[in-house]
Amino acid sequence: MARRNEEVEAVLQEYADLIAITRGDAFKARAYEKAARAVGGYAQDVSRLTPEELRGIPGVGKSIAEKVAEYLRTGSVEVVEERRAMIPAGVRELITIPTLGPKKAMTLYEDLHISSVEELANAIESERLRGLKGFGPKTEENILHGIALLQQAGDRIDVHTAMTVAEEVVAGLSSIRGCESCTFAGSLRRMRETIGDIDVLVAARDSAKFMTALTELPATAEVIAHGEKKTSIRTTKGLQVDLRVLPPDSWGAGLQYFTGSKAHNIRTRTMAVRAGLKLSEYGLFEVPEKPKKGAKAPKEEGRLVASRTEDEVYDRLGLPWIPPALREDRGEIEAALGDGLPDVITEHDIRGDLHTHTSLTDGLAPLAEMAEAAAARGYAYYAVTDHAPDLYMEQMTDAKALAQREEVRRLDGTFHRMRLLHGTELNIGPDGEVDWPADFLAGFDLCVASVHSHFGLSRSAMTKRFIRACENPYVNVIGHPTTRMIGRRPGVDADWDEVFAACARTGTALEVNAQPDRLDLRDEDILRAKQLGAKFVIDTDAHSVPHLAFLRYGVGTAQRGWLTKDDVVNTWPLTKLRRFLRAKRP
């Protein structure tokens, strides 16, 4: 992608790791880590910011701003290079092994000169770790196991796969007697686009049977930890599930804590400390008076202030309840304090899907079946948008499109409240042209236009290509704008500020494509496009009936981009939507 934020994030994170490994100041390492996350999640491209604006990023002060500027100017940072020279790259690689952190990595390097994962594995094999302080037989075993996991590539998993597992686990645990509440939390509840592991919470007085039940699930391949308050397993697919059982009185505080994000929690806990309180997963507590120097610290807990619901906890911190998708410390605390929290869109607000396929091209189900399933979801309108002739493998023709239109018109009105719209998904050619001429396009109720090939154009050519498509009076929506495939293909390079501005100017909506391997636009681009005045549409791009349910991931992504009902055209009543679709036309 065009933004350089990820590059900068990686450099800052590397510096933080190197500081930790070389036993530098832990707070300094944490400061760099925090800044790395803030830069990675910042809505604007850091390479376009002035030095003053860089310092406006939370967690970025004078020193880090200078290093970011140095990196953007020269491609490297001197102090990072110095640390790199002290520590072989392979030592940093060691800390990617689960259970192996910076301290152990440095010990291995200093005492045994181990500087790669492979050398570490060999050293364990040849028993060279024996006698090394802090490394017992169990540690050796854990490291070998961690290396094996690493080699299985088991990185982050897509949100839909994670959701499927989470809902199974929640259903299983909810049916156990004594379960007062059960849900998933963590990055899944925040609807991040990929999920590292699944956090499940149970409210119950007695934890043991829930812990045991988790370890005995059919999908459980391995028990990582089995305690009274927390149990962790790994599923047969390599996904880690953490279960916490909380006293029912702690439910709200626990849910708040385990939903995160880490950065959001640091903010809420800091607010608690400022208010003379302490926030943990068990509740918001008063802090007992500090004992005088030398006196024995009293052991008792402070009085409980709030814990039963998230609402209560936020309320006692002086905040309204904050939707999970916003909890990334991207300004939601400030917005909440200033009464500026967006009333984020919900799945319930969506009145129709405007990008779907049928078996006429590459979908699996025929038009009538897709429409029937859409009507069952309670939609007020539904658009069929099969591919156009330029994707030649889909075999679309003018005649097929016109025949489909007749069928759409014939079926329209047979699904009680739901209206059917006839649309198409056009292909945006390398020059920005689309499949059909204006007079043919005029016959559609709406046109989505997307890039499907020629991903490697130069940034300027790609930008022109999108702008040209926006300027087409019949193009209503730019479909899956960046064309990225999560974990498989990066997005195309364009000057997105220019493209988003063109969308705003021409009245072309940007799609938030809800396919779990796309989620395109993604949250950060949405934030930026909204700032530039663009409108959006949340679509499933469904190729089958089950895909219609992917809408929730699109809505989650839109929430993470702070979108409200007003920003999203497919929450609008049909008359208003039709006005929007026609507004560009001559």
Added chain:
DNA sequence: GCCGTTTTCGGCCCGACTGTTTTCAGTCG
């Protein structure tokens, strides 16, 4: 290194689990 309604120094979120230890360090989330 960052940050400020306990400001320019002295804090920095907090707790669970494991393994190697005899009271705690390291890692993780």
